[in-house]
Amino acid sequence: MAAIDDNSGYNRMKEVKKFDESKIGVKGLSDSGITSIPQFFVHDPETLSDLKSSSSHTATIPTIDLSKINSHRPTIVDQITVAAKTWGFFQVINHGVPILILEETVNAIKAFHDQPHEVKAKYYKREEGKGVMYSSNNDLYRTKAASWHDSLQAWMGPEPPEVEELPEICRKEVVAWDLHATNVAETVMELLSEGLGLEAGKFKELTFSDARVLVGHCYPYCPQPDRTMGITSHTDPGIVTVLLQNHVPGLQVRHEDEWVDVKAVPGGLIINVGDMLQIISNGEYKSVQHRVLANSCKEVRISVVIFFNLSKWNEDGYCGPLPALLSPEKPPIYRNFTQREFVENFYSKGIDSKSLIEKITIHS
Template sequence: MAVIASTDYDRMKEVKEFDDSKIGVKGLSDSGVTAIPKFFIQPPETLSILKSSSFNTGGIPVIDLSNLNSPKLRPNIVSQIREAAKTWGFFQVINHGVPNYIINKTLMSIRSFHEQPQEIKAEHYVRDEFKGFVYASNNDLLRSKVASWHDYVNAWMWPDAVEAGKIPAVCREEVVEWDRYVTEVGEKVAELLSEGLGLAAGKLKEEGLLGSRLIAGVYYPYCPQPNLTFGLNPHTDPGVLTILVENQVMGLQVKHEGEWVDVKPLPGSLIVNIGDALQIMSNGEYRSVEHRVLANSMKEPRISIVEFFSLYKKDEIRRYGPFPELLTAKKPALYRNFLYKEFHDNFFSKGLDSKSFVEKLMIPHE
């Protein structure tokens, strides 16, 4: 006899009740739940591949930036970054200029925010992704088909920078300082990426491709059923460049040659990845790559701090597309031009996904 699926489950009702509670997944974890709510459970076709193991024990490329200003050695660094951006879309950088004590205290400040009493955190819980400072669970909670097991804080740093006084004191100084350090790293890496394309070092910055900066502090608490959900659903980043630092709890995986590769935490390193917009602007020379975070099965929380560099959102009439300098008769444009509004609307019309914007812009070629 056929089993008829129940139609009584009201997913959106349960999602909104969770959102209205403002407790986040940390609150669920702290309550001692042994079964995660249904709206976190991945569909069967995803569960069957959730446990895909890494085939590459070496992990993503590691690039040393210590000789960045050496005329003799810089070309080799440019070559390494170009190759990593072209084949992996991800790489780790060491000797990048951010002191270890800054990394550690910033990670601790984000952890401290998330581990405050619930009633204090709840004052900042809002479903508004454009407010200066936001605390919530899943930025796409009301848009995605399946939620993932993490909470986050967002702080807009540019161009509509949040007033420092509106960032909670527990992480205020650290977030502002982190932005200053990581902006410097982002600009250095952007120069190397520009040179890797054969363009002037300042090209990405001058074109406004680093014109928007957002910091996210993500908290992945213990999950009682990590085999049923993700810490963060598989996706590509929509912007230009992303720089991430994490504590020593594993979970990040990158898709490479059809397999999921574990990104092993390397103390003191920063992780850099290419966004969809840079794949388009580089005319496919650089690749945005699908990545995900496994649900945390450890009692120790996983903490990551992510800074997104993206298009200058105030420039509403500017058309973006592949750099003209990269186009030839033999290498025509792979993608059409687009306005910022199209870029923005594509991201905020749905949950996290992989390369939907890149696919929309592809120009058919025989």
């Protein structure tokens, strides 16, 4: 990308660097009362052309009630399997986490982002993969246009940070949420595993919940929501994602070539399939595009996401479709790939959709 982007002498990289080094994030920009967004946040017309949800009908992601997981398990396995194959997204209710914990978690992440930027600045950095990091746009230097969100990230496994490294204002809640969300994820993974005809404990045995990162996103009010995005369209790279959000809207999921608004169900948690699970299931489960619109509400949108990833790769250093799911009738549709390929693909560019899957698909 050229340093100077147009004839007016606008130097994008200089402006990006200045914003990054100020450590104020988009929350700081929003709180300052700006009425127009900096140019490096403006997305191209193609991205902005379909910002409204295109759904003419009232489609919504499936909601699955886990309260009868013991008495009606086969039914719930069927529901989750269908949702993961057709939508790639679903909400779970009666998942065992008290409503109070959900509220405390959202409030604690909001409290972190509401602090003066001088207080948050000591966590502001760009060293991903371990510890605790606060930043605006983890792909700020790799993407064509920045998006309107800030994030607090904590790598909770396999080597969690020292508790003192977590910001005091949300420390207790982050540690508790990691535990609760992991329990929900492992329950869902058991059901997804059974849906493929595998033993319930197979995904846990394969370390599908050991490597995980907790991200507390803040989407503050944006004065020009029709010129930028909250987060651009992408798929998640890992196994599954557990999302807790407040009531401020914005999340959209791509379904049957339309953008569908995801409405928060009180007490619900949103689960979605990642690219890695699509690959491991040999295409049975679908990782789908989703995005967040820039926030036009005066109230901030908060979402707390935990991404669950594979922690131990095969002894030969490769990963691919699970051999137990392959047969002469169902040959692999993806080739095996290395951890290095996976990491380099994610960190070499802006957030995007399915680029790894496209690279490793076997074309007959």
